[in-house]
Amino acid sequence: MRSVRSAELAALTDEHFREEAASFDGWSCKPIEIDDDLCLVGGHARYQAALRLGHPVIPSVRRKHPGNGGRFPDRLLIEVTRKCNLSCVFCPVHAEGQPPSIPEEDMDLDVFRKVMDECRTYPQVELLMHFYGEPFMNKKLFEYLDHLRPAPELRPVWMSTNGRLLDGDKIARLLDSPITYLQVSVNGISEDKYSRLMVNSDFGVVVHNVEKLLDAKARSGRRTPFIRLQMIELDQTHEDAMAFVRRWGEAADIVHVNAFEKQGGRLPDYHTMRDGRPETRRMCRRLERSDMVVLANGEVTVCVYDYDGVLSLGNVKDLTMLQLWQEGFLAFRERHRRNEWTAIPLCSGCSDWWL
Numbered sequence: 001m002r003s004v005r006s007a008e009l010a011a012l013t014d015e016h017f018r019e020e021a022a023s024f025d026g027w028s029c030k031p032i033e034i035d036d037d038l039c040l041v042g043g044h045a046r047y048q049a050a051l052r053l054g055h056p057v058i059p060s061v062r063r064k065h066p067g068n069g070g071r072f073p074d075r076l077l078i079e080v081t082r083k084c085n086l087s088c089v090f091c092p093v094h095a096e097g098q099p100p101s102i103p104e105e106d107m108d109l110d111v112f113r114k115v116m117d118e119c120r121t122y123p124q125v126e127l128l129m130h131f132y133g134e135p136f137m138n139k140k141l142f143e144y145l146d147h148l149r150p151a152p153e154l155r156p157v158w159m160s161t162n163g164r165l166l167d168g169d170k171i172a173r174l175l176d177s178p179i180t181y182l183q184v185s186v187n188g189i190s191e192d193k194y195s196r197l198m199v200n201s202d203f204g205v206v207v208h209n210v211e212k213l214l215d216a217k218a219r220s221g222r223r224t225p226f227i228r229l230q231m232i233e234l235d236q237t238h239e240d241a242m243a244f245v246r247r248w249g250e251a252a253d254i255v256h257v258n259a260f261e262k263q264g265g266r267l268p269d270y271h272t273m274r275d276g277r278p279e280t281r282r283m284c285r286r287l288e289r290s291d292m293v294v295l296a297n298g299e300v301t302v303c304v305y306d307y308d309g310v311l312s313l314g315n316v317k318d319l320t321m322l323q324l325w326q327e328g329f330l331a332f333r334e335r336h337r338r339n340e341w342t343a344i345p346l347c348s349g350c351s352d353w354w355l
């Protein structure tokens with residue numbers, strides 16, 4: 001990981017370094033701790049040891065975002081479009097043969113503006129400009145991003161793309177955008193496996209686009225957007241995880257291998273290699289994180305797996321986000337705290353409540 005800075009590093013002695021270097025064995029060492037700006041906030045000696053040993057990639061955890069203390073969602077996912085250019089086999093929405101559960105449309109720009117204008121009142125909202133669509137399928141995407149510009153308090157801002165449509169013009173505009181983290185789902189190290197999973201994409205084009213993006217970022221001298229390359233860990237890709245980290249580790253700001261999520265238990269066939277679910281069912285950890293999702297059609301839901309809006313609290317065209325939070329989300333979470341999830345069909349069959 002690059003771009004970490006800390007004045008505390010200078011204060012470390014050779015003794016600190018020797019202690020950490022003795023236990024540093026590459027991938028399995030304890031992570032360093034970083035904040036939203038990728039600044040080092042914990043594990044300084046470990047970081048210095050990794051640098052001196054020449055490790056280009058250091059495991060890291062991100063310090064918890066401060067949040068809004070229950071007054072408003074801490075994270076908001078905004079589906080700027082439901083359209084997608086791919087049909088990935090593990091996607092519950094766009095895999096071949098899936099009938100659309102809600103219309104495949106762009107979010108209305110006025111709806112987006114309304115939500116963002118309200119969010120400005122709550123400076124600790126972490127914003128994710130994606131859900132189940134590919135953001136670049138929305139032809140006006142940069143107009144949406146421009147609307148974030150006068151709001152430096154809305155950060156970090158995330159956007160995730162499959163990378164297929166990342167051409168030179170978009171790359172230049174992205175580097176000049178208010179996005180803090182740009183995540184590209186590369187999802188593989190070889191054409192063969194990639195094309196079987198990421199249907200309708202092109203591995204060579206995506207790799208070329210990512211290389212162009214990394215090169216343009218390096219030449220720009222900009223610190224953000226931080227480029228995060230990710231791969232989803234499936235049975236088919238598990239053995240490629242370390243090769244993926246090594247392939248991109250020196251060039252990207254963050255490389256991540258994500259555990260596969262079963263979309264609330266609705267995708268049983270793609271078994272995750274890291275199913276560490278506790279045996280005893282407990283309160284949904286997702287709800288404890290205070291996430292809300294605005295679907296492209298304006299429906300607002302409580303859960304990141306509710307892609308068809310069956311748990312919708314109402315539509316943001318009719319209500320404010322604050323009303324939906326106070327009158328909908330908090331009551332829904334309270335039902336979970338009272339262990340009433342069995343009465344909620346999506347939740348009762350869910351296998352991702354612990355993630």
Ligand code: SF4
Pocket residue numbers: 264284285286287302303304305306341346347348350351352353
């Ligand atoms: S239990 Fe599962 S479906 Fe229900 S809110 Fe939590 S993550 Fe979503």
